[in-house]
Amino acid sequence: GENVEQHPSTLSVQEGDSAVIKCTYSDSASNYFPWYKQELGKRPQLIIDIRSNVGEKKDQRIAVTLNKTAKHFSLHITETQPEDSAVYFCAALSGAGSYQLTFGKGTKLSVIP
Amino acid sequence: ETGVTQSPTHLIKTRGQQVTLRCSSQSGHNTVSWYQQALGQGPQFIFQYYREEENGRGNFPPRFSGLQFPNYSSELNVNALELDDSALYLCASISRNKDTQYFGPGTRLTVL
Numbered sequence: 001g002e003n004v005e006q007h008p009s010t011l012s013v014q015e016g017d018s019a020v021i022k023c024t025y026s027d028s029a030s031n032y033f034p035w036y037k038q039e040l041g042k043r044p045q046l047i048i049d050i051r052s053n054v055g056e057k058k059d060q061r062i063a064v065t066l067n068k069t070a071k072h073f074s075l076h077i078t079e080t081q082p083e084d085s086a087v088y089f090c091a092a093l094s095g096a097g098s099y100q101l102t103f104g105k106g107t108k109l110s111v112i113p
Numbered sequence: 114e115t116g117v118t119q120s121p122t123h124l125i126k127t128r129g130q131q132v133t134l135r136c137s138s139q140s141g142h143n144t145v146s147w148y149q150q151a152l153g154q155g156p157q158f159i160f161q162y163y164r165e166e167e168n169g170r171g172n173f174p175p176r177f178s179g180l181q182f183p184n185y186s187s188e189l190n191v192n193a194l195e196l197d198d199s200a201l202y203l204c205a206s207i208s209r210n211k212d213t214q215y216f217g218p219g220t221r222l223t224v225l
Contacts, residue, residue, distance in 0.1 A: 006155075032212040043115070043203065043216040044156065051212070089155050099211045100146065100169055103155030 002027040006104025021107045023090035024072040032093035039086045080111045117206045117217035125223045134189045134220045136204030144207040145187045151200045199224045
């Protein structure tokens with residue numbers, strides 16, 4: 001089955017700096033890669049996603065890149081703000097029959113004012 | 114918000130008991146997945162339902178079972194509860210293109 005590795009597990013940045021979180025996946029058949037933000041005690045919230053036919057996608061301060069050959073994808077947050085502090089999860093969707101998401105272990109991002 | 118609701122919000126059970134968790138999916142979504150999220154971990158796929166049939170299952174024992182109803186709402190049942198079943202249980206409503214998944218607020222289950 002699919003395996004998703006996520007790094008780093010914790011990340012501290014100064015407000016206004018950029019943050020980068022990286023993930024690798026193992027199943028070359030995976031074709032959809034969402035990123036979720038989860039604040040303490042709340043649901044995972046979809047913040048951006050990318051499909052395998054696209055190399056990069058941007059939404060305001062957030063961007064995601066995908067390298068299918070190397071099987072890795074990354075989340076980039078620019079001009080970080082204290083409200084960006086949360087746990088971020090990457091995931092990969094295996095489309096073989098059922099559409100299950102396999103998640104990374106998460107990155108705890110702290111933005112220091 | 115996602116339009117996905119779950120009940121109850123919190124639940125405390127003792128070992129050996131049974132529990133039923135409920136999920137109402139987003140309007141127009143006929144597929145729902147259930148995930149278990151242990152503290153400090155990413156969500157783990159339990160199973161998925163499409164048009165009232167199980168459509169894929171993760172690495173969970175048979176005492177985890179589910180149902181989907183004609184209105185696409187869903188239940189997760191767990192029998193013979195164990196301490197390790199303590200977790201946040203999330204349901205995800207899946208868009209018609211079968212990839213985008215929107216999570217409900219979750220049910221926090223504590224097994225004593």
